Amino acid sequence: MVKLYSSEPYRISYMNEIPGSVGTSASFILRLGQTLFSSASLLFMSLGVEFYSYTAFCYLVTIMGLVIPWSFTLALVDGYSVLVKCPIRQPGILLIIVVGDWVLSTLTLAAAASTASVVDLLLNSQGSFCPIKLCCRYRISAVMAFVSWFLSLASSLFNLYLLPSL
Amino acid sequence: MVKLYSSEPYRISYMNEIPGSVGTSASFILRLGQTLFSSASLLFMSLGVEFYSYTAFCYLVTIMGLVIPWSFTLALVDGYSVLVKCPIRQPGILLIIVVGDWVLSTLTLAAAASTASVVDLLLNSQGSFCPIKLCCRYRISAVMAFVSWFLSLASSLFNLYLLPSL
Numbered sequence: 001m002v003k004l005y006s007s008e009p010y011r012i013s014y015m016n017e018i019p020g021s022v023g024t025s026a027s028f029i030l031r032l033g034q035t036l037f038s039s040a041s042l043l044f045m046s047l048g049v050e051f052y053s054y055t056a057f058c059y060l061v062t063i064m065g066l067v068i069p070w071s072f073t074l075a076l077v078d079g080y081s082v083l084v085k086c087p088i089r090q091p092g093i094l095l096i097i098v099v100g101d102w103v104l105s106t107l108t109l110a111a112a113a114s115t116a117s118v119v120d121l122l123l124n125s126q127g128s129f130c131p132i133k134l135c136c137r138y139r140i141s142a143v144m145a146f147v148s149w150f151l152s153l154a155s156s157l158f159n160l161y162l163l164p165s166l
Numbered sequence: 167m168v169k170l171y172s173s174e175p176y177r178i179s180y181m182n183e184i185p186g187s188v189g190t191s192a193s194f195i196l197r198l199g200q201t202l203f204s205s206a207s208l209l210f211m212s213l214g215v216e217f218y219s220y221t222a223f224c225y226l227v228t229i230m231g232l233v234i235p236w237s238f239t240l241a242l243v244d245g246y247s248v249l250v251k252c253p254i255r256q257p258g259i260l261l262i263i264v265v266g267d268w269v270l271s272t273l274t275l276a277a278a279a280s281t282a283s284v285v286d287l288l289l290n291s292q293g294s295f296c297p298i299k300l301c302c303r304y305r306i307s308a309v310m311a312f313v314s315w316f317l318s319l320a321s322s323l324f325n326l327y328l329l330p331s332l
Contacts, residue, residue: 055290056283109272110279117222117280118287124221164330 020158022097023078023087027155031075034151038067038108041144044137045115056114057138060145063111067104067148074155091166094159101156105149112145186324188263189244189253193321197241200317204233204274207310210303211281222280223304226311229277233270233314240321257332260325267322271315278311 019026042064045057052058074097081087088094119138185192208230211223218224240263247253254260285304 055286059283106275110275113276113279114283117225118283120221121284121287 018158018162020154021087021162022074022094022159023081023089025078025082027158028075028078028082030151030155030158031071031078034071034148034155035068035075037144037148037151038064038071041141041148042068044141044144047137050134054118056111056118060111060115060141063104063107064145064148067108067152070100070104071152089166091163094163094166098156098159098163101152101159105152105156108145108149108152112142112149115142115145184324184328186320187253187328188240188260188325189247189255191244191248193324194241194244194248196317196321196324197237197244200237200314200321201234201241203310203314203317204230204237207307207314208234210307210310213303216300220284222277222284226277226281226307229270229273230311230314233274233318236266236270237318255332257329260329260332264322264325264329267318267325271318271322274311274315274318278308278315281308281311 018024020030021027042061045064046061077088115138119135119142122138123132123135184190186196187193208227211230212227243254281304285301285308288304289298289301
C-alpha cells in the first residue's frame with residue numbers, strides 16, 4: 001500500500017544504483033566467480049577417485065552439481081541483461097532468485113563445513129587414512145566451496161536489498 | 167522517503183500482526199526453544215569427556231556457548247515486552263538483532279554440519295573410534311544443533327520481514 005505513493009522516476013533511478021543486483025555487470029562477475037569456484041571445488045574433489053567413500057564428500061559433489069548450473073544460467077541472464085541494457089525487474093522472478101540463491105548458499109555452507117571438518121579429522125587422526133597429497137586436494141576443495149558460499153551469499157543479499165524497492 | 171507518506175495508525179496495527187517478531191509471545195517461545203535446544207546440544211556433547219580431541223566438536227561447543235546467552239537474553243527481553251505490552255520498535259536495535267541472529271544461525275549451521283559429518287565418519291570407519299553409546303550422544307547433539315539453527319533462522323526471518331515497515 002505504501003508503495004503507491006512513490007514516484008516512478010525516483011524508483012527507476014534508485015534501482016539502477018544498486019551494484020550486484022540482477023542485471024548489472026557486478027552481478028555478472030559475482031556469478032562467474034560462483035561458477036568458477038564451484039567448478040574448481042568439484043574438480044579438486046572428484047578427480048581423486050576416493051571421494052565416494054565419505055558421506056561429506058559425496059554431499060559436496062552433489063551440491064556443487066546443483067550450484068554450477070544455477071550460477072551459470074544466471075551468469076548468462078546477467079550477461080544478456082548488460083548487453084541489451086534491460087535488467088529483470090519483476091518482483092516474482094527476483095524473489096525466486098533470492099530464495100534460490102539463499103537455499104543454495106546455505107547448502108554450500110553446510111557442505112563446505114562438513115568437508116573441512118572431515119579433512120581436518122583425516123589429517124589429524126593417527127591412522128593416516130589418506131595420503132597427504134590427496135588430503136591437500138580435499139582441503140583446497142573445501143576452501144573453494146567456502147569462497148563459492150561467500151559469493152552466493154553476496155548475490156542473495158544484494159538482490160534482497162533491491163527487492164522491497166520494486 | 168516513501169515511509170513519510172504512510173499513516174501512523176496503519177503502521178502500528180500492521181506491525182503488531184507479525185507473529186514471531188521481537189516482543190511477541192511467539193518470539194518468546196522461539197527464543198526459549200533456541201536456548202533449550204542449544205543447551206541440550208552443549209550438554210550431550212560436553213558431558214562426555216572426549217569432545218576436545220575433535221576440532222568440529224570443540225567448534226560446536228564454542229558456538230553453543232555463544233548462542234545460549236544471546237537467545238536467553240532475547241527471551242528475557244521478549245518476556246518483559248509481552249508483560250508490559252511495549253515491544254521494541256527502534257530500527258537500529260532491530261537491525262542488530264536481525265544481524266546477530268543471522269550470524270549466529272550461520273555459525274550454528276556450520277557447526278551442526280561439521281559435527282554430523284564427523285559423527286558419520288566415526289560411525290562408518292572400520293577402526294571403530296568411539297563406543298557406540300558415545301557416538302549416539304554426539305549424533306543427538308548434532309540434531310539438537312540443527313533444530314537450534316532452524317529456530318534461530320526463523321527468528322531472524324520474522325524480524326527481517328518486520329524491518330522495512332519501521
